[in-house]
């Protein structure tokens with residue numbers, strides 16, 4: 001039986017798309033049972049809906065507090081039947097109460113070789129720091145942002161003349177392979193937090 005996974009997005013959703021495409025293969029150990037966005041105009045929602053995956057919008061702006069949003073998010077994920085959660089460009093900080101509930105069950109992808117270059121501008125920061133290589137990381141989510149135990153990493157070179165855009169594109173290509181591979185390991189029980 002495939003493990004059910006909810007994917008959380010805020011925008012483009014190309015990593016979500018890579019997970020959905022991997023999960024369509026019969027021998028893949030997980031299936032995407034829901035795509036949840038905190039933004040109604042997230043482009044990824046269109047792809048997910050076209051694939052007949054249930055989509056949900058939970059607009060954080062309609063909640064009084066982070067706690068209230070995270071409580072509703074938790075309830076929604078539970079209702080989808082998901083056992084695991086993949087953050088895929090989900091641009092919200094999560095409260096410790098929420099991350100505790102999904103400890104060992106929730107993973108994220110980040111466009112740097114963590115622990116280097118945490119935060120929202122990882123590719124730009126790598127270039128500005130003069131890094132010779134960068135890449136992406138899939139890690140378990142803990143309360144502290146971009147800090148949980150690492151499951152997998154892929155490296156790419158930072159080339160002379162790279163801009164934030166060219167480096168981001170090189171990294172993104174790796175993300176689309178790394179994330180499905182890491183989720184498969186988690187779903188098969190080959191990695192544990």
Ligand code: GRF
Nearest residue numbers: 012013014015089109110111
């Ligand atoms: C990716 O670079 C991911 O590593 C980061 O946010 C970006 C999301 O892109 N967390 P997409 O929405 O998956 O296309």
